[in-house]
Amino acid sequence: MNKGIYLLLLLLLASSCISNRRITYFQNLPGNEPIGLEEFIPYAEVEYEYILQPFDIVDIDFATSDEELTKAFEFQGSRSMRGGMAGGRGGMGGGDIFYFTGYTIDKDGFVDIPKLGKIEIAGISEESARLKVQREINEFFQEEVFVRLRTGGIRYTTLGEFSSVGTQLIMRNRATIFDALANAGEANILAKKNQLFIIRQYDGGTKIHQINLNDRRLLASPYYFIQPNDILYLEPMRIRQVGTGDNLVQSLQLGATLVTMFIFFYGLTQGLF
Template identity: 70%
Template sequence: MKHFAYVILLLMASSCISNKRITYLQNLPENEAIDLDEFIPYAEVDYRYILQPFDIVDIDFASSDPELTEAFSFQGARNMRGGMMGAGAGGDLFYFTGYSIDERGLIELPKLGKVHIAGLTEEQAKGKVQQAINAYFKDDVFVKLRTAGIRFTTIGEFGRSGTQVILRNRATIFDALAAAGESNILAKRNKLFIIRQYDGGTKIHQINLHDRALLASPFYFIQPNDILYLEPMRIRQLGNADNLSSSLQLFATLLASGLLIFGLIRGKL
């Protein structure tokens, strides 16, 4: 019985999670006050997203002459966009109303035909579409082109796994964590893997959410189509973050009951 108690106590002690394993942005010297005014410059990286095949872009046309832009508008898509926006559908509506880039990097526009925009930034793609429409019409038609938000996928020890959409032009890794319900206490925050799509292939990058040097990292900002994976700690074998405390309480209750029964039996002997 004594050995059993030792095993249970050892298990409970090993189940305690250090605060350092769940705190973001550490790396502060001991006994040093945090400088809240410290300036951390962004990494010298071009964060402009390069459009890739299978991306979806939203393109709007505007002109002082409504008849000019009517030729470039899908009536059903326009009605769907208004209805889905009102219903709060978020970035998924662009799947139905936007223009998908095919495997050759082309989009097909009414009247203009196919335009190659893969490998370009949003601004460059907008200029190319604008150039194509200027050659078609003598009158001015204004073009607005944007990606369908920042769509990324979270798997592993997140509060909510699956595909997430942030309707912004730029988002940090912490925006992504917030959108996914943040990571739970059983996640290895020092091992967040970013699976990022590049022209012709994929790379896996590892970042440390404990390290405040992340703020100056080239991976501080996420990109469309990123996949974020958080590994679980070994303690995950006892259950998830929601039932871990319940499991420890159960172990403690069983231990106390066992000791009580053992004491009663021993007292009668």
């Protein structure tokens, strides 16, 4: 009986521990060409360039020597509102100011700019949209007006086994999948890091992509960089579904509890108690 109990305890501990290979980033996985340390890894051939979509919010600034002319393109008080929120934050996240001061692309792909009217910018890159607005304003005014157009940071959503779930914001124009993980407080130890799903929006629809965070070759993947409006979803391991502890102490406690229960019920059936 003692040997059976020891064997059961070992099986429980083995099943409740998580292999380092399932939680370690940047591994050289079997079946792939190994990538050595300090080896140069070029980015994927797919060029990273975000395409503006309906319901995106863009920040458009105008600069000219004539301050009165610049004010003609602003919504009333938007510049002062932006300065106040940037300084005091108003209890909101740093990127929320764009919701109040930026231009929302409508469902048909247009932004409505004072004096210029509606301009279609969905379906093109930020730089192409900036040049398009620049051409429109050059036709409207003889005096040179400089245009700056950009998205309000990278907003994305985390679901599943993240330390922090919900809408996240990175105030940069480009961010990697690991920037997104760090910004969301890392993935839980019980997450399937080899099966991270990226739900990405495209012109006219959505695609689901799957990447392996454990694989060093991810650095050369076209999904190494996240895009605005991405949804990142991490499933839990099967070990989570049976309520197993996520560290050695919890695993030992769980194993001891199960063994104690087994001995108790075995003793009852054998009339030992």
